[in-house]
Amino acid sequence: MKKAIVGILALIFCFNLTTATASDKNLKISMVTDVGGVHDQSFNQSAWEGLTRVKNELGVKVGYQESKQDADYDSNLETLLDGNNDLIWGIGFKMADSILKSAKQNPKQKYAIIDYSFGNTTPPNVVGVMFQAEEASFLAGYIAGKMSKSNAVGFVGGMSVPIIHSFQYGFKAGFKYANPNGKIFEQYAESFTDAAKGKAITTQMLNQGVDVVFHAAGAVGDGVIEACKEKKKMAIGVDRDQNYMAPDTVITSAMKRVDNAIFNISKDFLAGIYKGGTTVNYGLQDGGVDLAPTTSKLVPEKILKELEAIRQKIKEKTLIPPATPEAFSTMFKEKK
Template sequence: MFSFEEASRDSARRRFVVRVSALVALLAPAVFIAPAFMATGAQAADDTMRVGVLIPGSKTDKGWMESGYDGVSAAQKEFGPKLKTQIIENINYADMEQALTNLATKNQLVIGIGGQTQAAVLKIAKRFPNVKFSIVGGNKGESMPPNVAGYDVKQAEIAFVAGAAAAMLSKSGAVSYVGGMEIPSIVNAGKEFGNGARYINPKVKYFESYTGDFDNVAKAREATAAAIAQGADIHYHILNLGLRGMEQAAKEKGTHIIGSYTDRCGSDPLYVAYSITGVGYQAQYAIEQLAKNQWQPGYKAFGLAMGPKASGLVICKSTPAMDAKIKQIEDDILSGKIKVSEG
């Protein structure tokens, strides 16, 4: 039987143990982040690949995001039940780190679809050194942790070719470009689209604008309508859902669009050509490299040098002369005869 004093000491000890236990429980998630992936690694011992994919926009945007999703879907068909994917889409900038953390705790490889994921990936990757991260649209400028790969789609390179195609297809002698965020890679693509158009027609009228948001339909429609009012009849873009606005304006006025990312000729008469920037190809490439145990970190340039699946330009109703000119321009870019911006 305890005395009152002993009982008081015992009660104090119990309260101390409870407080320490509560503190350990509170800290446990932070301490256990790395082991959480080790558990996933154990689950993956059956040779099942587990890949997480962050798609900041909509996987049905008819643009970059959809192309990336198509690449993941192609890999799923290629590997079947050996591949398990977890996809998070429509994530804004403020929530990217949380989404990437979620993916990193459950997967061997995490793919960020778009350069806008790069800052968050570089931060989160340091917390998960045993997880591989690939950025589709990663740029060369920043140093990367040893578990991060950045795949450069070389948008400015193919934008030059798209500008040349636009000038060849234009009946009015005026073309336009609408970009989303006014960041270096998007601005460089706009610059080179204009250069490509002037390469074919030095007197071409060129209109360039930015909406500040890849998904703003109203602003993209307004920018395209303004270019149409000044004579533009062929339009190019780097937009996601904002493309819907460009489509609306072009359809109303009978003008046409050069689509981006994937060849979908014949699917919509509004589109007269497509630039291929291999977004889906790169997503599939990352998964295939993981499967072969050949995944490598660091910067990797894709673009024209990686072949037609990675980069190219398709005119839907082309002529032999058009095809020959496009081929000559692509060869001149590869040889360095035509110099284009990075990005």
């Protein structure tokens, strides 16, 4: 009896080994979401849409692990490591530490991470993917500058981190570009969840005469959009097309096309191209960022035409929207 069990176990073990080595015929790509899950109406959902497209169009297996809290990243990565994945995606900058640790411990496993750059210290088995959010934000800022009647607009940020700065300074620059004498109010909520705080901050801005508010603040933005909806002022959404949240007042959204990035990089990976050890930047040029498709609903034709010209300039790199406070101040010093 004992021998039989040992024999069966040995058989199972061998079987496991053979499936593990035969996996290159049957490729699999999976992702770990950050806190939020694949239906978060934000970038995790967008990421999963990208992977779903990979499955449908390229015919490989895909999967995901959802993280309920920051502490889940490591164990979710472990699960994917055990699941014979050829490429593992980490979604969101919060996962950077976990990806780095996992990549160093498993040098043969290939990884990619959304919204994070390890710069010169990127391990050879990791690709960082950054979005030039400043390009879409610049366009949004331009719209704000042209559509504001009070010549005053607002920006509500989640936390003061480089990723949010690229939204903030891109937006500011676009606004100044369209409306050099306009006024801009900026405030950070120091949270990505406190919707009530977003609403309070926005209400104060509207009281001070602001009539367009842009947010890059996750769920805090629910409050931003709500305040604008109640006061019938304009709001600008972020990451996804947020027009559905207030169809009459969300005039545009600065979208990050995480789905496009995931699809393109996964497609390259399947074709044998993997830029390990580097960071890939996705901008307007390659469909990594853009304004929401619903923009044409509330923004007048004239402004849309002007936007087209600016979009062209950004693509040709004759206009480079700033992503940092430093780049912003040099851009507007040169103009003077």
